[in-house]
Amino acid sequence: MKLASLNKGRDGELIVVSRDLKRAVKVPQIAATLQQAIEQWETLEPQLQHVYDALNGGQAENAFDLDMAKLHSPLPRAYHWADGSAYLNHVQLVRQARNAEMPETFWTDPLMYQGGSDRFIAPTEDIEAVSESHGIDFEGEIAVITDDVPMAVTPEQAAGHIKLIMLVNDVSLRGLIPGELAKGFGFYQAKPASSFSPICVTPDELGDTWKEGRVHLPLTVHLNGEKFGEPEAGPDMIFGFPELVAHAAKTRYLGAGTVIGSGTVSNPDAEGGPGKPVSDGGVGYSCLAEVRMVEQILHGQAKTSFMRFGDRVRIEMFDRDGQSIFGAIDQQVVEYKPH
Amino acid sequence: MKLASLNKGRDGELIVVSRDLKRAVKVPQIAATLQQAIEQWETLEPQLQHVYDALNGGQAENAFDLDMAKLHSPLPRAYHWADGSAYLNHVQLVRQARNAEMPETFWTDPLMYQGGSDRFIAPTEDIEAVSESHGIDFEGEIAVITDDVPMAVTPEQAAGHIKLIMLVNDVSLRGLIPGELAKGFGFYQAKPASSFSPICVTPDELGDTWKEGRVHLPLTVHLNGEKFGEPEAGPDMIFGFPELVAHAAKTRYLGAGTVIGSGTVSNPDAEGGPGKPVSDGGVGYSCLAEVRMVEQILHGQAKTSFMRFGDRVRIEMFDRDGQSIFGAIDQQVVEYKPH
Numbered sequence: 001m002k003l004a005s006l007n008k009g010r011d012g013e014l015i016v017v018s019r020d021l022k023r024a025v026k027v028p029q030i031a032a033t034l035q036q037a038i039e040q041w042e043t044l045e046p047q048l049q050h051v052y053d054a055l056n057g058g059q060a061e062n063a064f065d066l067d068m069a070k071l072h073s074p075l076p077r078a079y080h081w082a083d084g085s086a087y088l089n090h091v092q093l094v095r096q097a098r099n100a101e102m103p104e105t106f107w108t109d110p111l112m113y114q115g116g117s118d119r120f121i122a123p124t125e126d127i128e129a130v131s132e133s134h135g136i137d138f139e140g141e142i143a144v145i146t147d148d149v150p151m152a153v154t155p156e157q158a159a160g161h162i163k164l165i166m167l168v169n170d171v172s173l174r175g176l177i178p179g180e181l182a183k184g185f186g187f188y189q190a191k192p193a194s195s196f197s198p199i200c201v202t203p204d205e206l207g208d209t210w211k212e213g214r215v216h217l218p219l220t221v222h223l224n225g226e227k228f229g230e231p232e233a234g235p236d237m238i239f240g241f242p243e244l245v246a247h248a249a250k251t252r253y254l255g256a257g258t259v260i261g262s263g264t265v266s267n268p269d270a271e272g273g274p275g276k277p278v279s280d281g282g283v284g285y286s287c288l289a290e291v292r293m294v295e296q297i298l299h300g301q302a303k304t305s306f307m308r309f310g311d312r313v314r315i316e317m318f319d320r321d322g323q324s325i326f327g328a329i330d331q332q333v334v335e336y337k338p339h
Numbered sequence: 340m341k342l343a344s345l346n347k348g349r350d351g352e353l354i355v356v357s358r359d360l361k362r363a364v365k366v367p368q369i370a371a372t373l374q375q376a377i378e379q380w381e382t383l384e385p386q387l388q389h390v391y392d393a394l395n396g397g398q399a400e401n402a403f404d405l406d407m408a409k410l411h412s413p414l415p416r417a418y419h420w421a422d423g424s425a426y427l428n429h430v431q432l433v434r435q436a437r438n439a440e441m442p443e444t445f446w447t448d449p450l451m452y453q454g455g456s457d458r459f460i461a462p463t464e465d466i467e468a469v470s471e472s473h474g475i476d477f478e479g480e481i482a483v484i485t486d487d488v489p490m491a492v493t494p495e496q497a498a499g500h501i502k503l504i505m506l507v508n509d510v511s512l513r514g515l516i517p518g519e520l521a522k523g524f525g526f527y528q529a530k531p532a533s534s535f536s537p538i539c540v541t542p543d544e545l546g547d548t549w550k551e552g553r554v555h556l557p558l559t560v561h562l563n564g565e566k567f568g569e570p571e572a573g574p575d576m577i578f579g580f581p582e583l584v585a586h587a588a589k590t591r592y593l594g595a596g597t598v599i600g601s602g603t604v605s606n607p608d609a610e611g612g613p614g615k616p617v618s619d620g621g622v623g624y625s626c627l628a629e630v631r632m633v634e635q636i637l638h639g640q641a642k643t644s645f646m647r648f649g650d651r652v653r654i655e656m657f658d659r660d661g662q663s664i665f666g667a668i669d670q671q672v673v674e675y676k677p678h
Contacts, residue, residue: 082527112524251468251473
């Protein structure tokens with residue numbers, strides 16, 4: 001099943017979207033918002049599925065043509081957004097960029113930070129930033145939405161609480177990270193509002209490409225219209241989503257509508273090296289910080305700059321038939337001006 | 340004006356509470372929840388104030404006796420909860436406890452972490468914890484609730500967005516902090532769900548004890564019925580709430596209903612020393628970590644243990660006439676058992 005939210009009010013208006021992303025239908029008789037739906041998922045999921053089946057069969061009443069530009073992030077705001085960093089190739093590269101060693105425990109104990117969730121950006125909305133000097137970067141990732149998760153669940157139990165899957169652009173301000181991390185309290189100003197793919201999908205929608213709590217497909221990233229990366233999201237995700245959800249729930253309940261991210265998708269070489277940029281024949285990356293580090297390793301200096309006002313990033317994932325699964329995050333960076 | 344939420348559903352039911360905390364009235368004709376009220380504060384605040392005036396005058400229809408046990412935290416869940424650490428005496432003591440120096444920049448650049456907000460604890464609800472070995476601690480603090488805050492506001496602008504004030508128990512798991520901070524991403528598992536005072540109040544309710552964005556009254560903390568601390572909340576708060584809100588908004592909008600905390604209230608001595616426990620004739624502290632560090636300094640070893648299952652903490656603030664302003668956070672630690 002595929003769901004989305006029309007950009008309307010603070011929480012959007014829930015719609016069911018056809019598998020081919022062409023048609024949609026409002027479902028006020030079931031739930032006004034995705035947040036409401038996830039809070040009563042067990043009851044409402046079969047009703048939504050019924051509408052989805054009718055929509056795909058061309059039999060849903062009041063269906064309309066889907067306009068991606070009218071969609072917000074599936075949850076336009078959420079009560080909990082915690083982002084893991086499960087692709088350790090990314091962790092190694094960004095730490096190398098700031099001359100920090102990666103401890104061995106990182107292979108067994110997931111990294112996770114809590115991000116701002118009171119006002120996500122819509123998938124095609126501008127990314128407003130105060131200054132280019134903050135080192136504006138994108139991070140292409142995958143995220144899941146859970147229902148209510150009890151405290152201290154095992155990964156096996158956590159797997160059953162993963163209800164929806166989507167993509168993320170975890171916007172990062174690289175220039176603010178070293179100073180902020182040095183203070184010891186983690187990211188805050190360095191991680192402004194994120195955006196999510198217009199569509200979220202139930203795990204069954206991914207067929208056999210959803211296995212072991214990972215999405216086994218490449219994530220496609222374009223920067224200003226040029227292919228920037230197409231890393232595989234499956235094999236190099238050291239911790240699967242069930243492990244990340246269990247990590248988040250170790251000392252707390254997770255409320256329905258909790259969003260847990262994978263961290264930036266990143267592939268090392270077969271030999272364990274940091275991979276290569278697309279321009280050097282590699283699969284590329286999902287963020288600028290990595291390509292800059294690799295350019296420095298390969299060529300002695302970073303040639304790619306962080307995002308400038310006017311730059312555009314597009315993040316998307318295609319199934320094995322080339323069909324876009326989640327629609328595209330496609331957004332431009334602009335200078336913030338007080339309204 | 341004083342507001343609270345009956346413990347009902349995920350978001351509670353908004354009530355207006357009399358100044359003396361004895362009577363209350365539901366206001367479904369104005370807003371169903373506090374979250375709804377803060378989202379339309381400019382329109383709804385005068386209507387709520389009208390009800391408050393009638394209630395204090397004994398003229399509100401359908402008023403009822405207030406039962407504190409039926410209240411949740413004013414926002415039972417929130418989209419954004421970020422906690423500063425503005426009392427640097429606390430920062431110095433807890434860092435000393437883990438042998439970490441305090442950088443000079445801490446006097447000019449506030450510390451802030453983002454906490455879990457999807458499921459706060461009610462003020463008289465048990466604190467469920469998985470293990471005493473996690474080093475269960477309370478932290479008595481003050482917090483404010485904002486309306487919508489634009490990106491990059493100045494502290495002067497931020498001051499006008501502070502709409503409500505309340506108390507917090509920022510539950511902390513000291514045993515998990517060193518390992519978690521060493522990973523570099525800040526607190527997550529070490530900061531489980533917090534609770535808030537049953538009542539939140541508008542700044543005018545504090546009269547001249549609200550000045551320069553600080554509450555100039557002592558915060559009273561009892562542990563198992565014994566006075567544990569009564570530190571002054573005003574003078575040693577190095578950054579006022581307007582500075583903390585502006586810090587939070589530096590690179591992002593803050594959505595209405597954002598909760599910003601002060602950090603643990605803590606007073607140094609007049610001579611700049613770390614203060615004294617109540618048992619040594621001092622004003623005491625608002626968390627166990629500090630008293631343990633000071634005991635070690637004064638007596639060579641910490642004699643106070645972290646919280647055990649069955650221990651109870653009470654956090655309250657009285658006005659100059661001895662009247663409780665916010666009602667009490669009063670809760671027991673219990674062992675978490677899967678339901």
